[in-house]
Amino acid sequence: MIEPKLLKGFRDFLPEAEITKKSLEEKIEAVFRLMGFVPIDTPALEYAQVLFGKGGGETDKQGYRFEDSGGRAVALRFDLTVPFARFAALHLSELPMPFKRYHIAKVWRGENTQRGRYREFTQCDFDIIGTESVASDFEVLLTMHKALSAIAGGGVTIRVNHRGLFNCFLARIGAREQSVEVLRAVDKRAKIGEAETAKLLAALLDEKRAAGVLEYAHAAGGSSSWEETLDKITALSGGDCEESRRLRCLHSFMRETGIDSSFVLDPSIARGLDYYTGVVFESFLDALPGIGSVCSGGRYDDLAGLYCKQRLSGVGASVGLDRLIAALEAAGSLDKSGSYAKAAVACVKAEDAGRYQALAEKLRAAGTACEVFLEPAKLTAQYQTAEKKGISFVIIIEENGALTLRELAKRENRTGLTVSEVVATLDNRED
């Protein structure tokens, strides 16, 4: 006998968890489709060199790398950005530009599992490449707003910044060369606190300039409006420029679509990744601010430089689906169910299975998911099983052929119904 155990950091999804995951994915995907994004898929396994390049980074150590039976150095993908860059380079001539893709798929990282991280998890990325337009920055923000609103039900706050404008500011105070380190320090603020960040910055620059950086990062203050913050950081950066005009333009688009109240211009948003060059953003659920950003991203100016000469600029974001689910679950704001079925037909006699399915088929034809009990048992036992699965109704065919509809939550039976009465009742009832 072999022990049916799982690898550390990997997990099964039982029906309830899988239904929840699928439901969130489907809501997000519905928004992507409404917005005109199209799906792509790439292999789970690629050449290690394609995924890791020259290697040496953090992800390199965490990769699942091995030699296949043909002696090739291969690896499981650790994110969806690198495969997208490779995909864009390979299919450049076939993709209509601007190209708007989404990709929801598993990725694998041999990370330390002690922090509650999994080694297999789902990423959900969307990007617009081949355009530098403000319209594309805005479309990604609008898509985030719609997707997160669809998932969370409640309010969403999206915090936006512009890397380029921050760099203008750094250039002005003579700290352009330290910009990556300064960004990293600002990015750590939430984790290490204000005082530690100030120390880090002072070590990189000097106390005066470090204070200047913190003044810039804090320009949003407690409740300053987009325009007020923008005026402040524009002035700190040396006055009106292309980057500040982009932020002003973004805000006018938000107002025109009526979503401006969900957005905050926050000069402290840095996003640790080196490759962002333009707007960057993080988003938070108003009901669950403690879980941190649930969808982040930004504009980059060279997606696929590792694989082709053409500069592909773009803007994109990624939803942290597993963390989002864990948080919504902890907050009790997920509808949980172990079944898609709304009704079940009771089994009284095994030999009547054909009749039961024929009845269920009438409900299914009307769009109601309906299962059929497959073995005879006491009605009370069938009620219990159905209720455990999250099914709301049980239908019993009486000896005279009439139907009884049992509403499980109310413990109520309606008797003497026709098929069309049952169909109509279930059809009209809200899920």
Added chain:
Amino acid sequence: MIEPKLLKGFRDFLPEAEITKKSLEEKIEAVFRLMGFVPIDTPALEYAQVLFGKGGGETDKQGYRFEDSGGRAVALRFDLTVPFARFAALHLSELPMPFKRYHIAKVWRGENTQRGRYREFTQCDFDIIGTESVASDFEVLLTMHKALSAIAGGGVTIRVNHRGLFNCFLARIGAREQSVEVLRAVDKRAKIGEAETAKLLAALLDEKRAAGVLEYAHAAGGSSSWEETLDKITALSGGDCEESRRLRCLHSFMRETGIDSSFVLDPSIARGLDYYTGVVFESFLDALPGIGSVCSGGRYDDLAGLYCKQRLSGVGASVGLDRLIAALEAAGSLDKSGSYAKAAVACVKAEDAGRYQALAEKLRAAGTACEVFLEPAKLTAQYQTAEKKGISFVIIIEENGALTLRELAKRENRTGLTVSEVVATLDNRED
């Protein structure tokens, strides 16, 4: 620069191909849900011993096996049946029995790619475990019928046989011990031809009994009805028994649900796999008989014997999704599109992007997927781009604020429309 190449046997899905794949998966999944099946998911990576057991088989050689950084012998799953067996053993106490699951996911096999096979492909399995009822056999057949009808649009023929009844027959002619080899020979019939099969059988048994086996396998003749065939093979097997009664009962269920004309009792269906013990079935699209079975399966009596003591009997089937797509594609019976969007809002001036999105949002709120051009260009160029993507309409905001609706296929413009007129027009139009 790194060459953006793929591993042999692996492929990218560009939007058109991915939309097609997703569309088929969604149709199949919708049927599973209507029938009350629930989804599960398992890790792509498991302990090699869990997936391969004692090893040595065909799949063993084809497996992607390696050592992870913790020194564990791991492997990528090569099918969804073995992980389901492991899953069922591990979660036995948590699963409501009978348990009806579906699982649509990628699997990996380092197979010879010369036969046009891929090393990464999607499997789509569904099973009912924990019941031996005829009702569960029937439910799997009904589910196949519904899923394939939803996908193929046209007629479906499902060929059914009973391994147990065939074994009764073999016992009667004194060939019970050779049953696995006999089944394999009968299963090869379509590939190697009648004469070769007869030779194989004669080598296993003797000429007389080999002829008997072929007589049994041919009992369906050209167009014999389910009842006629059943009478013949029942007689050949020594008269009425539990197995023949099950086949009779299945047929009565088919008649009661009005799907009997799609089913053929075919004693030549063997299914090569050792672990089937009851009914077995294969299914064929009437429009594409040449591609062979697109969904097959059967009843087994010990799913998880490798991992637990409890005998889990069940019945299930698997849809060969990639082959099905390739066949439907070759037959030209797939609607292809590079976009989900039905309409696109033209971009005349970059600074009006907010207005364009605000208009698109009204269509989206009515459920119409709508994209927005992100950069200004000549209208004719925008029409061409939209048409290439498979979008049907372009909407232009005129200088006076009125809307023009361009129907691309007809090269027709309707001018002077209000937003609600455009929404209503697109809403009413069939996809």
